[in-house]
Amino acid sequence: MQEASFSGLFKTIMWVIAFYYIFKFLARIFLPVLVKKAVENASENFQRQQQQYNQGNTYQNNRNTSNNDEIIINTANAKNPRETKKVGEYVDYEEID
Template structure:
């Protein structure tokens, strides 16, 4: 069985502090590059999805040879539900 020594404790604290500062330094160097790469990848995926969606909708409208206008929303404005009558209460002294 080993006993802990004061120098071993100081050495462990030193390694922990050194690891913290090295990690912090490397994070400042490589984290912006990593974030930039992730953002570019997400942008590429977004563009692929948009392209697929446009191609898919273009093929559907091209095969039907018709144009569809959605005029339901323009003629009828949005109606609200009327649940009941509004009752104005007066305070009695």
Template sequence: MQTASFSGFIEMVFFMIAFYYIFKFLVRLFLPVVVKKVVEKAGQNFQQQYSQQQQQSSWRKTSNNDEIIIDTANNKNPRETKKVGDYVDYEEID
């Protein structure tokens, strides 16, 4: 069984502080690069989905020259607001 010593405690505190500052430095160094890559990847995905949507839309319009087909299955009807109850105007009675 080992006993705790003061020098061991000081060494552990030193390593914890050193680890904290090294980690903080590395995060400041690499986090902007990682965030930039994630934003670029999201932009590419958005562009790809947009171009696919445009291709599908133009294909539907040009598939039949006599009529234009508008797909309304994806359109959402506006939802009604939930009715909680009737409004009651209260009057104070003296």
């Protein structure tokens, strides 16, 4: 059976502090690189989605235009205004003296 000693506790605390500062130092070096790469990936995904949207939108515009220049507008995705919920009647209470 082992017993805890002051020197063992001191060594453990020193190792924890050392690992903390090593991790902090390495994070300062590598974290900006990782964040930059993540931003670039997000930017590429956004540009790809924009291109797909623009290509689909062009296809729909070409498809909806007929030979006699008639344009059909699809309003299936139009948002209807939401109704406000009516909770009930307002009752004004008066204080009785």
